[in-house]
Amino acid sequence: MKVKVSRKEHFNAAHRLYNPEWSDQENERVFGKCANPNFHGHNYDLVVSLTGEPDPATGYVYDMKKLSDVIRHNVIRKFDHKNLNLDTEYFRNLNPTAENIAIVIWRILREQIESKFDLKITLYETERNFVEYPAS
Secondary structure, three states: OOOOEEEEEEEEEEEEOOOOOHHHHHHHHHHHHHHHHEEEEEEEEEEEEEEEEEOOOOOOOOOHHHHHHHHHHHHHHHHOOHHHHHHHHOOOOOOHHHHHHHHHHHHHHHHHOOOOOOEEEEEEEOOEEEEEEEEO
């Protein structure tokens, strides 16, 4: 009997969507305002979900305090109030789209959370725009 548990966190970050192989005009055509050379920011909402079987001794799928600590230490601390392009190694050579940010967060957390748990990342870039990884 599997149960999904989720923890919601929040971080603010700036980024620029840009392909260095394209002209400024092509970047603006594809990415619009997100290609602004002076960057722009978002107030991201992050939902981390784990699916697994409740432990018979605790009733927990995963200790939510521990999950919060793992997210804060490994993601929030690295991304909050940062310029993703300039201040993180993850996006030096990777366009920080919401899709890529979600994949990077999944990879970071996958190293910290036992593989017996299914891990899903939901990242809200705005109230209306969000991505999920892995896709279901």
